[in-house]
Amino acid sequence: MTKRTRSVWASRLVEADRQRVFDLLADPAMHPVLDGSGTVRDVQPGGPDRLGPGVRFGMSMQVGVPYRILNTVVEFEEGRRIAWRHFHGHRWRYELEDATTEDGRPATQVTETFDWxxxxxxxxxxxxxxxxxxxxxxxxxxxxxERHLREQS
Structure with missing residues (x-):
């Protein structure tokens, strides 16, 4: 993390097709399932089934107290990149690249970034x-x- 870039990120190699990973990330109903922070509780009813450019979607959150947040997709490249922000302006971004495992099987390098x-x-x-x-x-x-993709294989 550097203050100059104002972002933190991590990457992970997952043994799954890039489009399969992207489709999972573009499904707002999966966000509470995948969330590792423990703050995303549920998707707000009436929202989209799939994210796309400019799409708005709400989530029920909890950090101490429950609250709701409205997000807008601000970066979108089908199968490769998706990012959303809420009214404070910071972004959650996923970038996907084709890769292979050490033994040559198809995989995806997934990078998630918190960008403020x-x-x-x-x-x-x-x-x-x-x-x-x-x-x-x-x-x-x-x-x-990674665990969800492995279990769904």
Missing amino acids: SQALTKRWLDLSSVPRRNLVGIERTLARL
């Missing part, structure tokens, strides 16, 4: 423990993503 470079509360986030906690959540999310 455009957040309204940049300075507060710089001084807080939120980025470090989010990095732990990212690492857990990537592990849950």
